[in-house]
Amino acid sequence: MGIVTLKVNGIEARVDESWTLLEALRFLGVEIPTLCHHDGLTPYGVCRLCMVEIEEKSGTKLVTSCLYPVKEGIVVKTHTDRVVKGRRMLVELMLARCPNSKTLQDLASKMGIENIRFKMKNEDCILCGLCVRLCKEQMMSGAIGFIGRGEKREVVTPFRTKSEICRNCGACMYVCPVVELPCRGYNPQGELCNSCLRVVPECADEYGQIMCYLESCGSCVKKGEMNELVKT
């Protein structure tokens, strides 16, 4: 096992050569958002959120860090304008597709996305492939798979019938970042929530700490509305 040296955001670091760039960056404590990555599954590189910028002699390029193996002497920048702009666009697109995903809503608030420029839809899949990989690799079942291409791509069982090999374990739903309880923000469902950004809760330090899944007292939401009124 060799050790390679790379430069992350201007700081030199030494990591194991068998790692991917994402593993190295997480090990070094750099926060990289991901949706299609799971530690127990093979990297897939489809959500593109883990993009980082790599400097080469010929210029810089964006690579998906979850698939990129670390190499001796590479220069990595994780939060350049280009990277952040790309990531924000991706989250915006995915959120417009699946506005009821709390994972995506939280990610949008974290990135400071305040409006969505695309027409909101109400799909229930971002095609991250976590369920397909989990079913195949961890559950040793392979009951679901991708079919079609382009906009017609979807996850189904063979012949769209009840699968003979599915054990109803529910792992696909457990791992899914979209099929979950929707955000309990103060915007109606199907829109950008942004509560974590705008609302100042009274009972906790930040909005994320409120037990959003339960019926909350709503005082912070009312306060948020008051703030809006004061602004206008």
Next chain:
Amino acid sequence: MELEKIDKIIEKYSSDSSSLTSILSEIQAEYSFLPQDVLKRVAEKLEIPMTQLFGVVNFYKIFKLEPSGKYIIRVCLGTACHVKGAHGILEEFERKLKIRVGETTKDLAFTLEKVNCLGCCSLGPVAMVNDDHCGQMNAVKVNSLLKRLSSSGKY
């Protein structure tokens, strides 16, 4: 179902999963579509997961999971044909056959499909009946073509 026939086709390709598309198209030539139990047999023989096989079958447009008609009519909607009014031709076919694109008539005589280019743009608007091209289509030609096909069984 004659599963031995399927086995023979698979053995011809020495049960190699990398020849999957060739195997499938040969089977489809036999049945005109890919029946479910045949696909299950293929997955078993080639030792590939059913989900992967189903993905491949759905990826390529030529593979069909439902029986198709005796005559497969493909109307080209590529750029050149589009400019020359291919949509009108397609609508004429739809009206006369009383089916939509992608459907098959109840008597299993005709299947109507749209394709993106047939590679003979100078003949546009083009339609294809099984393996034969019919160039410079218009509404009158559509009618006479369908009449010929349905009356004689030949074209």
